[in-house]
Amino acid sequence: MEKKKRIIAWMQGAVLLLLLCLLLVIPSAAEETETASEPLPKIRIGLYWGETELDGANLLNDVGSGYDFGYFDADNEFVALAHTEETAISMLKDWSLYYVGGQYTSEKPETEVPVVGCYHIRLDACESAETAAEAASVYEDGYIGYMDGVWYPFAGSYTSLEQAETAAAERGIPGTAMTGSNRCVTVVATKTQKVLFQYDCGTETTLGVMPCASETGERPITWFKGREYYGGFRYTRLNGGSLTVVNILDLDDYVCGVIPYEMSPSWPLEALKAQAVAARTYAMENMGRHRSYGFDLCGTVDCQAYLGVWKGAEVCEQAVRETSGECITYDGEYINAVYASSDGGATEDSEKVFQEVLPYLRGKIDPYESYVNTGYDSWEMIYTAEQITDILQSKGYRCSDIVSITPTYTKLGNIYSLKFTDSRGVNWTFSRERAGSILYSTKYDKSTKSQRFTVTDADGKQANAVYINSPETPVNGEESVYVLSGSGTVQALNTDGAVTVLSAAGRETISWNGSGETIRAQRYRFSGSGFGHNLGMSQYGAKAMAELGMNYKEILHFYYTGVEIG
Ligand SMILES: [Zn+2]
Known part of the structure; x- marks a missing residue:
């Protein structure tokens, strides 16, 4: 009986679908494959780490409304645990931090400023985020925390254990004064000491923050340290230190953020497309280059310059879109797609620049570069x-x-x-x-x-x-x-x-x-003549070739020997 019902329902559905197909314009096969294509891989870009790790990191919605809190899984997919409507939040290492000059710092100033202490009153564990939030809502400074996979309601933030104990007694809060581990990260509403969320899962997972889409459904863009970013952020206290800040986003959004910093958006589209494919290939080949810090590439020229979203560089987005998924390979493997500003008239064999012999990095006389003014002609x-x-x-x-x-x-x-x-x-x-x-x-x-x-x-x-x-x-x-x-x-x-x-x-x-x-x-x-390491693609040479009417594949085939593009 059940089975029969299902079959009837299926048949009704099939008839409806047939009718729809007859009535509507069926999307072309090409469009169908595009929507069915694999999701782009995610990439983890280190923004602050090592010497530059931060006590506190502010985020501000530019396009978007609030944030989800959670973590990134092994495939770099975001798992949401909680949400805030606040549009300006700060992630802090769980120390006593003072809000001075627009950021949170461990140096105590002379004047009275908002201070977020690292001692808290923790109540009994709860079944879910909702029940924890309900228990915490009794207190004006209540919030929820996710500690080693368990939800807790919390109240307050104090700069010493004694203060937290005294407060718990005086306020009659049935909880324990405590502090988190040296991996604990506290989220507050920026400029205040209002705690929104706390995350402390040791070395297992670390806090991820994902900006939410705006009410009109636009893709979120988030301000961080004067720059705008697509994607989410991860905050890790490596070895119990300050915050390592990582931007986790779609590979092509990353490539969009590389092109305008490596090549002028005013350059011809075919040159920008060559740059897009080279930058994407470089990223794929060098994934995990900074894995000891827990990310793939850094955002400096050490890897590739990446400074977030460059608004108004539609031509760069076009270059990425029109080459989406394309990489340069040699013998089926990603090549090390190195490039430099200007070869000055000739590139060089890889073993004459560094030791390794790479068959696709063969030096050659560059007859194109001289067609444009590189600024390094001599x-x-x-x-x-x-x-x-x-x-x-x-x-x-x-x-x-x-x-x-x-x-x-x-x-x-x-x-x-x-x-x-x-x-x-x-x-x-x-x-x-x-x-x-x-x-x-x-x-x-x-x-x-x-x-x-x-x-x-x-x-x-x-x-x-x-x-x-x-x-x-x-x-x-x-x-x-x-x-x-x-x-x-x-x-x-x-x-x-x-x-x-x-x-x-x-x-x-x-x-x-x-x-x-x-x-x-x-x-x-x-x-x-020239500027850079004389290996692989000359960016000015790519510009010249594009101006001479050559397409991005011709450019890449010229600078990388014996490769395939696709
Ligand atoms: Zn790097």
Whole structure:
């Protein structure tokens, strides 16, 4: 009987559905697959942690109405436990904190200010949040807490256990004076000492706060420390310390928050789309980079610059939408999609920047970048020998006066190593990325800006370094470099052995694989182009390619060798 009813109901439903299909315009197949697609993965972005962890963190609804309290599960999905209608709340480590200058701090000021104490009166455990809230509502300073999975009604916040005990007795509250564990987080209404919620589940889970949608159903956007964010927040007292603040949001909302800080929203859409795919791939490849702090990536340039929502950057959202879910892979694996501002004319092989050989990071001459003004088309730095000595010594190298520099170059003409020789004849050699950054100095306010530079004496009188090709890798458009021997035979230079050349200045030894002359001078000229690490995509190059009419896939295929995009 039951079964029959169900079948009839199903049949009625099917007929209705058929009628609806006939009457209504059926959405296209493409739209259907879009709505049925997998939810985007969530990503955890560290905003404050380690040295920057906070005593208290304020939140303010921009678009939205109130917050849910709860925690994030192992899949970073939010589990709601309680709700507040307050639009301005502050999460505090459960210490005695004073509200001074717009934030809560442990330093007690001279003047009278709102203070949130870490001693509370706890009543008997309750079955649910509702019953706990009912029991707490008897007291004007009552609130609820979730401690190790159990609900409690609470009253008050005091700065000492004695105060809490006295208050409980005087107010006739049938509870116990206590303080939370060193993982406990207290939520208050900002600017006040009014406690809204307390969360203390040890090391199991930590407090999550999810802003709620506005009455009109708009997506919530929340102010935090002068910036606006999509998604929720998590507050963890790592090792019992202050608050590590993590923004947990959809991957594509994160990518939207990266693009405008890595590339100007005024740039062509195809360049922004290339940036979106590179940023998304970088995020996927580097998930869990900061797992020791409990998040995936940080919001600084250490990972990728991310500063929340950039309002009005619709073109960035379009770039993310039009590439949604697309990543760059090599052999089925996410690539390390590194990118830099400007390659200055050539990128470089990964092993000549860092040690690892990555087949998709192959250096190549960049014919596009020069179509746009990068601001780094050419730069020059003059260093005196004394300055170089001082810089090396200040970085802990116990050299005596530097008397000469011997640079070596890659086949693409980027710097590979710098050998500094001091007055005692000791060599101090820096290669790869280190060669490009060793002369960075805040004291002299100068630095080489990429790995694409050459070294001469200050007058430029000594010739630039000699580049030597291997037959399979043309340099400067030449297939190879040839020498004419004394006996008249012509021979191509190969990649092993050494060759001795006699220069007008004397006898200098040059190794085959791209070494340069030793330069002895009082002042050295470093002439280069580009800004950044010369690996992967040049952002200015992407801009140029887009302006030349190429699409984002062509841009990515140019800068990442042998990859797939999808
Ligand atoms: Zn980072």
